[in-house]
Structure formats: C-alpha cells, structure tokens
Amino acid sequence: MNADKPYELSKTLLEILACPACMGKIEHVEAEEKLVCLGECKRRYPIRDGIPVMLIDEAEKPST
Amino acid sequence: MKSIHTSVREQFSQHAEYYAQSSAHAKGDTLDVILDFADPKGTEKTLDIATGTGFTAFALAPKVSHVVATDLTPEMVTKASELAQEQAIKNITFSVAAAESLPFATASFDLVTVRLAPHHFQDVPKFLSEVHRVLRKDGLFCFVDSVSPESEKMIKWQNYVEKLRDDSHVFGYPPSQWDTMISNTGFEIEKTTHTRNAQMSFLWWVRPQKNPPEVVREIREAFAQLSTEEAKKHYTIEPDGDDFHFSWPMYAVKAKRTQ
Numbered sequence: 001m002n003a004d005k006p007y008e009l010s011k012t013l014l015e016i017l018a019c020p021a022c023m024g025k026i027e028h029v030e031a032e033e034k035l036v037c038l039g040e041c042k043r044r045y046p047i048r049d050g051i052p053v054m055l056i057d058e059a060e061k062p063s064t
Numbered sequence: 065m066k067s068i069h070t071s072v073r074e075q076f077s078q079h080a081e082y083y084a085q086s087s088a089h090a091k092g093d094t095l096d097v098i099l100d101f102a103d104p105k106g107t108e109k110t111l112d113i114a115t116g117t118g119f120t121a122f123a124l125a126p127k128v129s130h131v132v133a134t135d136l137t138p139e140m141v142t143k144a145s146e147l148a149q150e151q152a153i154k155n156i157t158f159s160v161a162a163a164e165s166l167p168f169a170t171a172s173f174d175l176v177t178v179r180l181a182p183h184h185f186q187d188v189p190k191f192l193s194e195v196h197r198v199l200r201k202d203g204l205f206c207f208v209d210s211v212s213p214e215s216e217k218m219i220k221w222q223n224y225v226e227k228l229r230d231d232s233h234v235f236g237y238p239p240s241q242w243d244t245m246i247s248n249t250g251f252e253i254e255k256t257t258h259t260r261n262a263q264m265s266f267l268w269w270v271r272p273q274k275n276p277p278e279v280v281r282e283i284r285e286a287f288a289q290l291s292t293e294e295a296k297k298h299y300t301i302e303p304d305g306d307d308f309h310f311s312w313p314m315y316a317v318k319a320k321r322t323q
Binding site (some may be wrong): 005010013017018019020021023025026045048049050051052053054055056057060 | 072079109132136138142145157158159160161162165166167168169170172222
C-alpha cells in the first residue's frame with residue numbers, strides 16, 4: 001500500500017458515489033486526484049490522503 | 065455567525081485523538097443497541113453516517129458485506145482510516161460528507177446507521193430524507209442518540225445546557241418528535257428502545273479546560289435549578305462532593321424504508 005495514499009479509491013465506492021449537489025455520476029480523474037461530476041454542475045471534488053472530500057462548499061466550480 | 069457545519073468541524077477536528085480513545089464512544093449500550101437492531105446477515109451494503117473515529121463502522125464491518133463510513137470532519141475520517149488500517153479491516157471505505165447532502169446514488173445501501181451524532185446536525189428532516197433516498201426499498205435505518213425528555217420545559221433546559229457547553233450542539237429532540245419525523249419521511253418504525261449513556265462526572269463532562277469558569281458556573285447553576293424529581297428521573301443525578309454524576313437519556317430506533 002502506498003504510504004501517501006492510505007486508501008486507494010475502491011471500485012465499490014466509486015460505483016455508488018454521486019455528486020451531492022446535483023446527483024450526477026462521478027468520474028475519478030487520477031492524474032489530478034479529483035472526482036469530477038459528470039452531471040449538470042460539473043463540480044470537482046478533492047481527494048485528500050486517499051479520501052474523497054464530497055462537500056459542496058469545498059468543491060471547485062467549473063470556470064464560466 | 066459561524067455555520068453549524070463550521071462549529072462541528074472546529075469542535076471535532078481538535079478532538080479526533082480524544083474520540084479515538086473515548087471508552088464512552090468505543091463501547092457501551094448504544095453500540096450494542098445498534099448491532100442488535102441492525103441484526104446483519106452478512107450481505108448488507110452499509111453506510112455509517114457521522115462515523116467519528118469509526119467505532120460503529122468497525123463493529124459492523126465483520127458482520128456485513130461492506131461499510132462506507134462518512135463524517136463531516138476530515139480529521140475524524142483520517143483517524144478512522146488509520147485505525148481501520150491498524151485493525152486490518154478490509155471491507156471499509158471512507159468519505160468526507162455532510163449528513164444532509166449524502167454523496168451517494170439513490171438506493172445504494174441495505175443498511176444505514178448513525179450513532180450519537182444527530183444532535184449536531186443542522187437539518188434533521190433533510191438528513192432523514194437523504195437516508196431514505198440512499199436506502200433501497202425495505203432497507204433498514206438504525207439510529208441512537210441523546211434525546212430530551214417529553215416536556216417543553218425539559219426540552220428547553222437540556223438544549224440550553226448542551227449548547228452552553230458545546231456550540232456545535234444543535235438540538236436534541238424528544239423521542240416523540242423523532243418518531244414523527246421518521247414516519248413522515250416514509251419509514252415504518254419497527255422497534256424502539258430507551259437507554260442511557262454511562263454515568264458521567266459533571267466536572268469531566270463540562271470540559272473546564274475548554275469552557276471558561278463563568279460558563280461552567282452557568283451550567284452548574286442550570287443543573288442546580290432542576291427539581292429533585294427532574295434531576296433523578298431524567299438525568300440520574302448522584303451528588304459526589306464538589307462533583308456530581310449524571311447521564312443523558314438516549315433513544316434508539318429501527319425503521320424500514322417502506323415507500
């Protein structure tokens with residue numbers, strides 16, 4: 001196990017994760033360590049220490 | 065004014081180590097009640113909301129298929145994930161999430177648990193609505209939390225002293241209001257029970273290292289204003305020199321998503 005990532009994002013979790021703002025599906029963009037909403041809002045959620053931070057207030061909104 | 069989410073995160077981010085070592089949170093009747101009510105068969109996809117440092121999630125993990133454990137406070141989730149690694153628990157995953165905005169697809173879980181936390185939630189009806197959404201039909205919701213006695217006076221008193229001690233406290237509803245809110249959300253209540261937490265020392269509970277003396281005094285005066293009957297019946301108060309011991313009433317519910 002990678003010491004920098006105590007928990008790799010599990011497939012089980014990714015399958016059920018949804019955007020808390022719009023309920024859109026979530027895609028894991030590994031290169032950026034982000035979870036990106038594929039639904040209407042397109043928010044981008046951070047992953048810290050291998051743990052998804054699925055808080056609406058802490059997500060990046062897409063630039064307009 | 066600080067939001068409740070900010071207050072909760074400030075409160076709990078400082079105390080992950082304390083909660084990780086807290087015997088009151090690690091065991092006790094409330095954990096037994098949740099395990100009894102959940103009665104897992106081994107196949108349940110389970111969500112433990114406001115997991116703190118993970119005690120309920122860890123107790124459920126060997127008895128279910130998989131546990132997703134969430135908490136609003138990142139430091140708590142980080143501590144829980146470290147403890148899960150130390151204990152070699154493999155079927156658990158973590159996410160930082162608010163109880164009122166769960167980041168999961170509809171009907172993702174067979175079992176949802178929450179223990180000793182909803183009195184910190186800013187919007188309990190929204191939380192219940194989210195639990196209902198993420199549960200599959202016939203899925204189970206099991207919760208236990210501190211509650212107020214069934215009287216307007218005591219509801220006001222208990223929430224006043226809890227909020228004085230800890231500004232991340234939001235509201236402790238009485239059992240009848242929990243029943244109404246849970247039923248109104250589309251659950252069928254299958255089982256309920258009344259329990260208590262272990263007797264606590266007032267001087268420990270009031271956290272004199274965090275709360276200034278005038279606040280400690282105000283809380284002590286509030287306790288002194290209880291009638292002898294209220295003190296005994298609702299809070300099992302037992303004098304002990306300069307200190308006294310007491311407990312909070314707790315309420316547990318097992319409810320099924322029927323609609």
